[in-house]
Amino acid sequence: MTKIKAVIVEDSRLARNELKELLKDHSEIELVGEAENVDDGVELIKKTNPDLLLLDINMPEKDGFELLEMLDEVPVTVFTTAYDEYAIKSFEYNALDYLLKPISESRFALAIEKVRAKIDKSEVINEPKTEKLTENSQIFIKDGEKCWLVKIGDISHFDIVGNYTRVFFEDQNPMLYKSLNQVEEKLPEQNFFRVNRQQIINTNYIENVIPWFNGKLKLTMKNDVEIEVSRRQSYLFKDRMSL
Amino acid sequence: MTLTPRNKAFFFYTLQIIGWYVGQLTIFFMDGFSSSFQYYFAITGGLAGIIATSLYRIYLKNNIDFEVFDKQSIVRFTFAFFGCCGLYYSLSELTNIIYDSIWTKTPFELEFISDHDGFFEVATSVFVMIFLWTIAYFTIKFIIEQNKNHLKNLELNATLREAQLNTLKGQVNPHFLFNSINNVRGLMLEDVGKSQEMISKLSEMLEYAFAKNTVDAIPLCEELEMVENYIALSKIQMEERLQYVEKINEEALQIPIPPMIIQLLIENAAKHGIANLKEGGTIALKVAKDDENLFITVANTGELKIAKDSTQLGLKNIRQRLRLLYGQRASFLLQEIEGGVVASIKIPLE
Numbered sequence: 238m239t240k241i242k243a244v245i246v247e248d249s250r251l252a253r254n255e256l257k258e259l260l261k262d263h264s265e266i267e268l269v270g271e272a273e274n275v276d277d278g279v280e281l282i283k284k285t286n287p288d289l290l291l292l293d294i295n296m297p298e299k300d301g302f303e304l305l306e307m308l309d310e311v312p313v314t315v316f317t318t319a320y321d322e323y324a325i326k327s328f329e330y331n332a333l334d335y336l337l338k339p340i341s342e343s344r345f346a347l348a349i350e351k352v353r354a355k356i357d358k359s360e361v362i363n364e365p366k367t368e369k370l371t372e373n374s375q376i377f378i379k380d381g382e383k384c385w386l387v388k389i390g391d392i393s394h395f396d397i398v399g400n401y402t403r404v405f406f407e408d409q410n411p412m413l414y415k416s417l418n419q420v421e422e423k424l425p426e427q428n429f430f431r432v433n434r435q436q437i438i439n440t441n442y443i444e445n446v447i448p449w450f451n452g453k454l455k456l457t458m459k460n461d462v463e464i465e466v467s468r469r470q471s472y473l474f475k476d477r478m479s480l
Numbered sequence: 481m482t483l484t485p486r487n488k489a490f491f492f493y494t495l496q497i498i499g500w501y502v503g504q505l506t507i508f509f510m511d512g513f514s515s516s517f518q519y520y521f522a523i524t525g526g527l528a529g530i531i532a533t534s535l536y537r538i539y540l541k542n543n544i545d546f547e548v549f550d551k552q553s554i555v556r557f558t559f560a561f562f563g564c565c566g567l568y569y570s571l572s573e574l575t576n577i578i579y580d581s582i583w584t585k586t587p588f589e590l591e592f593i594s595d596h597d598g599f600f601e602v603a604t605s606v607f608v609m610i611f612l613w614t615i616a617y618f619t620i621k622f623i624i625e626q627n628k629n630h631l632k633n634l635e636l637n638a639t640l641r642e643a644q645l646n647t648l649k650g651q652v653n654p655h656f657l658f659n660s661i662n663n664v665r666g667l668m669l670e671d672v673g674k675s676q677e678m679i680s681k682l683s684e685m686l687e688y689a690f691a692k693n694t695v696d697a698i699p700l701c702e703e704l705e706m707v708e709n710y711i712a713l714s715k716i717q718m719e720e721r722l723q724y725v726e727k728i729n730e731e732a733l734q735i736p737i738p739p740m741i742i743q744l745l746i747e748n749a750a751k752h753g754i755a756n757l758k759e760g761g762t763i764a765l766k767v768a769k770d771d772e773n774l775f776i777t778v779a780n781t782g783e784l785k786i787a788k789d790s791t792q793l794g795l796k797n798i799r800q801r802l803r804l805l806y807g808q809r810a811s812f813l814l815q816e817i818e819g820g821v822v823a824s825i826k827i828p829l830e
Binding site for chain 2: 248253297
């Protein structure tokens with residue numbers, strides 16, 4: 238069995254020791270690195286591509302949420318924090334996994350079990366790591382008070398909004414503070430297609446395709462959103478979908 | 481001033497007497513009446529009004545809840561209003577009959593009465609008078625009620641503030657508490673002796689926080705012990721990132737100061753200053769005195785920036801407590817000087 242690669246980002250050395258001690262009971266997890274601040278953490282994660290991130294919130298200069306914002310792809314993440322009313326509210330509100338310090342062995346084991354279930358389901362361990370995201374990759378979106386960890390495969394489409402991008406998944410549509418071109422570069426080509434200057438769609442979410450005037454196509458998505466494919470992209474689209 | 485029920489009754493009847501009898505005085509300015517007619521009807525007319533409306537008020541008070549003015553209340557109110565009109569009318573008629581049985585009216589008086597004796601005319605004037613009385617009554621009632629609510633709010637604010645101050649005085653930041661416990665857990669893996677020491681410091685801090693939140697003053701040296709404990713516990717979190725220096729005037733050690741003020745400043749310096757710096761920094765505490773004042777300064781590396789979401793409760797708390805205890809004689813200043821933040825407090829020596 239492949240081991241789960243984990244990284245700890247936590248500013249207190251003793252708290253890191255404590256986490257390492259807790260990890261000793263879980264031989265399926267291999268600690269591949271630790272960092273004591275956000276910048277070092279980002280570097281470490283980019284270098285080691287971990288499956289699991291144990292992340293503290295309160296760190297000097299930048300906090301844990303800012304670390305996630307700096308990553309293109311986010312590993313399965315468990316937040317670790319000492320009691321903090323606002324952080325807990327935010328975790329609960331955004332349905333994020335967290336552990337409160339001091340962390341007991343039993344709570345830690347439960348969290349690890351949950352992590353394993355997530356990783357097994359997405360089979361991320363067996364996928365070769367590439368420059369591009371995959372369907373199972375997670376991205377982190379923070380829009381105002383709310384934040385989301387979204388699987389790429391769950392996103393139906395992206396819309397351009399000025400210099401930024403609106404992301405549509407389930408019944409949510411938060412703003413991602415990256416340009417549509419930046420987003421496009423990272424998306425897996427087999428599922429995502431730039432239908433016009435303003436939009437990228439996930440082809441798995443197309444419900445229906447009908448010919449439109451001027452050689453264009455009109456798509457109806459599974460969430461009932463209608464999207465027009467530009468003329469130039471319609472040729473490519475037909476080609477690709479073997480229409 | 482709040483009105484007690486007794487005050488209220490006195491106020492009500494005074495107004496009743498003044499109101500009704502001022503109205504009755506008009507009878508003395510009309511020519512042609514005999515003096516017995518004038519005095520009799522001035523006195524009994526006022527009395528009839530006072531009796532009718534006083535009963536009216538008693539009924540309203542006992543049967544209608546004005547905070548839930550429902551359908552039933554409207555029915556009762558209407559009943560009371562017309563009941564009062566009827567009573568006032570009947571009492572006036574009764575006094576007239578009594579007058580006739582004792583005195584004899586002059587022809588002018590008889591004519592005057594028969595001129596104004598039509599049922600419709602009398603009923604209308606009764607209606608108008610009771611109506612005006614009702615409006616006056618509710619206006620005054622409303623003003624008194626408003627005033628009472630205002631006073632209640634002021635009082636509530638005052639107690640609330642006091643409660644807030646008390647909890648703040650004795651507050652140990654839960655984030656700090658749990659972080660410390662977690663760090664000690666980690667420390668046990670490498671140094672049991674130091675872990676024990678840290679547990680003792682933590683309990684001393686809790687003890688201090690629980691015990692001192694009711695007193696207004698403690699000797700400086702006790703507060704310094706608390707600070708020392710806090711720094712030691714913060715050091716196991718931040719390790720070499722946190723440096724601490726202190727310079728205390730020995731003569732000041734026994735001077736009484738308000739508890740948890742230096743502690744709050746040190747906590748702010750650690751939390752908002754040093755904890756935000758990757759490379760860490762220094763907290764410096766200085767306590768000095770002259771003949772009149774005690775001077776406390778807490779300086780830390782970093783910039784003075786007040787977070788957007790910060791309520792500044794800690795700073796407000798310090799300011800407020802100093803003002804409550806010393807008025808204008810104490811001062812508190814927070815400023816950025818040469819790449820550091822300096823908080824300075826001046827407390828007068830009694």
